[in-house]
Amino acid sequence: MVQKGLLIVLSGPSGAGKGTVCKAMLPTMKTTHYSVSCTTRAPREGEVEGVNYFFKTVEQFKGMIAGDELLEWAEVYTNYYGTPRKYVDDMLNAGENVLLEIDIQGALQVKKKFPNGVFIFLIPPSLQELKHRIVGRGSETEESLNMRFGAAAEEMSYISEYDYVVVNDEVEKASDRIRAIITAEQCSVQRNLEYYTTLIKEGQ
């Protein structure tokens, strides 16, 4: 019996450090794979096609929506973002875990389709710290910066839709907590009841 993999959704307000935490965490996790998103936004410096994102034109992206090829998609700050569905399905069925790093709109869409996913909300130690991080990134105009910060404060109110909150006080500590959550979920009785029922029958 192959246990299905876990769908781990790492989400949270813009500027919480989702990308940094993923980057630190993934090389240490053998059975957890990063789901690369599609986007229509321009690549930032150093971003690589197929590693950070699949960069698409608006026309290409709309084609994927029409073809039902996306698990979730959203228009955020005038750009489209989405998660290709096939990669996720294939991995989970093979017993491998998939990590989605997505914004809150996307996470809520995924929750409707995968209620058994593990939904993790990454937050900075304080909202003040969040503002510093968004400003520090330096890739935003003042207008888009204010928009992002306002949205982030509002997004905090979505915590109750999630299973776990991880405070990103230090990247290594946050990564350790997420790894612990994955280990714990793999031990969850609810997730493994069928497996253990079989084990008990075989043992008697």
Next chain:
Amino acid sequence: MVQKGLLIVLSGPSGAGKGTVCKAMLPTMKTTHYSVSCTTRAPREGEVEGVNYFFKTVEQFKGMIAGDELLEWAEVYTNYYGTPRKYVDDMLNAGENVLLEIDIQGALQVKKKFPNGVFIFLIPPSLQELKHRIVGRGSETEESLNMRFGAAAEEMSYISEYDYVVVNDEVEKASDRIRAIITAEQCSVQRNLEYYTTLIKEGQ
């Protein structure tokens, strides 16, 4: 605001290795404290009063039951076992975690009083392995051994009452999984909703 500590209940069939896992795990955990049980059974070689158990006469034990000083108690294999209530309450209120290592009868009693406890079921890799371990301990008569093994097989069916199953394939791995479960539970949204609601209000 002091967050209440977690009550972690490590239970499972006799011979699963609860004691060995606790011994390996506790020195590495600063904020998790072992709750020492009372028992009327005779000390095994090397067991120390107040460290492994508080050893009581039957009369003393019945006095504790009458005085409502026990969180749970049970008669197992002609001996009494129980958990002093005060230590657990004091630690949890101070924000410290408490680890109870108890048999299944006791765990089910605790669950009624502490439904928010973290209930972990420790199992050996197979029932065959369980039999080897009980025999290997060498402290039992054949009759009590058969009684224990029969009970262990039956006890496996209580898995569904627990939150987590941890396979004790290797002591270090089992300890790591339990530590991960504690970390994950500390990140649980349900456990921390009040805290985060306050955080959000303060941040806006």
